[in-house]
Amino acid sequence: MADVRPFERGSEAVSDAGPRRSRRRPLFGGELLHSLQLPMLTRRYNERRVVAAYVFVNSGLAIGVMAALALATNQPFAFPSLGPTAFLLFYQPLAPNAAPRSCFFGHLIGVLAGYLSLVVFGLTDVPPDLEAFTAARVGALALSLALTLSLMAWLDIPHAPAGATTLIVSIGILRTPEQLAILMLAVVLLTAQGYVINRLAGLPYPRWAPRLQPTKP
Numbered sequence: 443m444a445d446v447r448p449f450e451r452g453s454e455a456v457s458d459a460g461p462r463r464s465r466r467r468p469l470f471g472g473e474l475l476h477s478l479q480l481p482m483l484t485r486r487y488n489e490r491r492v493v494a495a496y497v498f499v500n501s502g503l504a505i506g507v508m509a510a511l512a513l514a515t516n517q518p519f520a521f522p523s524l525g526p527t528a529f530l531l532f533y534q535p536l537a538p539n540a541a542p543r544s545c546f547f548g549h550l551i552g553v554l555a556g557y558l559s560l561v562v563f564g565l566t567d568v569p570p571d572l573e574a575f576t577a578a579r580v581g582a583l584a585l586s587l588a589l590t591l592s593l594m595a596w597l598d599i600p601h602a603p604a605g606a607t608t609l610i611v612s613i614g615i616l617r618t619p620e621q622l623a624i625l626m627l628a629v630v631l632l633t634a635q636g637y638v639i640n641r642l643a644g645l646p647y648p649r650w651a652p653r654l655q656p657t658k659p
Contacts, residue, residue: 493533496643501528504635508628518621519628523549523606527629530603531636535645538652539600542633548594548601549629553622555589556582556611570614579613586612 505528511519527549530540538544559582560566590608594600607625610616616625640647 497529497532500532500639504528504531504632504639507635508632511628511631517624518616519624519631521607521610521616521625521628523552523603523610524628524632526603526606527601527632528636530601531633531640535636535640535647536653539602540636541648541650541652542637543651544599544601545629545633545636546626547597547599548604549607550626551593551597551599552586552590552604552607553611553625555593556586556608557617557619557622558589559583559586559608559612560614560617565612565614566617568614572613582612583609 505520505524508524509520511517527545530537531545534540539548557566562585563578563582565578565582586608587605590604594604611622616622637647637649646653
């Protein structure tokens with residue numbers, strides 16, 4: 443199994459992209475942007491400490507924003523599968539499964555597969571009960587996860603946290619169309635935060651699709 447290091451895509455490290463970034467016009471002024479660049483920090487300090495601090499600060503900030511939205515609107519803007527998505531966004535932001543396309547379509551596949559399983563087994567109006575599973579609930583869980591993982595593999599849209607999203611839906615924790623729309627809006631907002639934060643940190647986080655991996659000679 444390949445070892446994917448943080449802030450790398452395949453075998454190409456972030457520092458390889460440094461010369462290309464230096465030719466770009468700074469977004470908020472050279473001094474501020476340069477002071478936030480992770481590649482520079484990892485050359486001066488212990489890499490694990492820098493990465494751990496980066497993940498700590500930004501994941502806490504990102505999920506804090508989502509939880510504050512949930513508090514202000516009384517809507518499910520914070521749910522469990524946002525946690526692993528945040529981990530990917532800030533620990534392996536250049537990995538294919540952390541790209542905006544993977545985050546969005548992965549969770550969307552999970553939502554649609556989860557809701558379809560509720561429809562198939564007649565559970566759209568049944569509240570969750572984690573202590574008294576029925577045969578229908580077992581079928582919904584199995585169908586939703588199987589559909590989600592196989593579709594992500596077939597369409598080459600990997601995003602492991604979507605497996606948790608589809609179970610959240612097929613268990614019935616979030617099951618109404620309104621709740622599922624909020625869920626997808628939360629995914630978009632979290633991914634947007636990841637884009638802004640990673641770009642400010644000097645990382646070439648993709649705008650949409652995963653960055654192409656370098657071809658080996």
